[in-house]
Amino acid sequence: MSLPSKYTGLILVSGAIGSDPTLPLFEVLSPFSVSILESSLLTIRDRFVFSLLIELIPDHRDAIAEDLESLMTSAGLDIAYDFCPF
16 A cells, blocks of 8 residues: 655746745745645845745646746746656
8 A cells, every 4th residue: 555645846046136035936836736845045145045845736837937037037037847746
């Protein structure tokens, strides 16, 4: 008998610190049913690196990826992501 797996997404965002660096990411994720499993924010001088591990519905993966790509272009952020069962 196998254990049920979660479907997770690891999102890494980096950029220059302006206002709250996490706000644009959370706005993008707000329409989707996600659970935050872990997060971390690192700031060095005027730059930040934010990592977010979420649990998501696998069917939302492509839509979230498209929205993250749009955010990267519009907000001038560097974003990397990976979605997989865990």
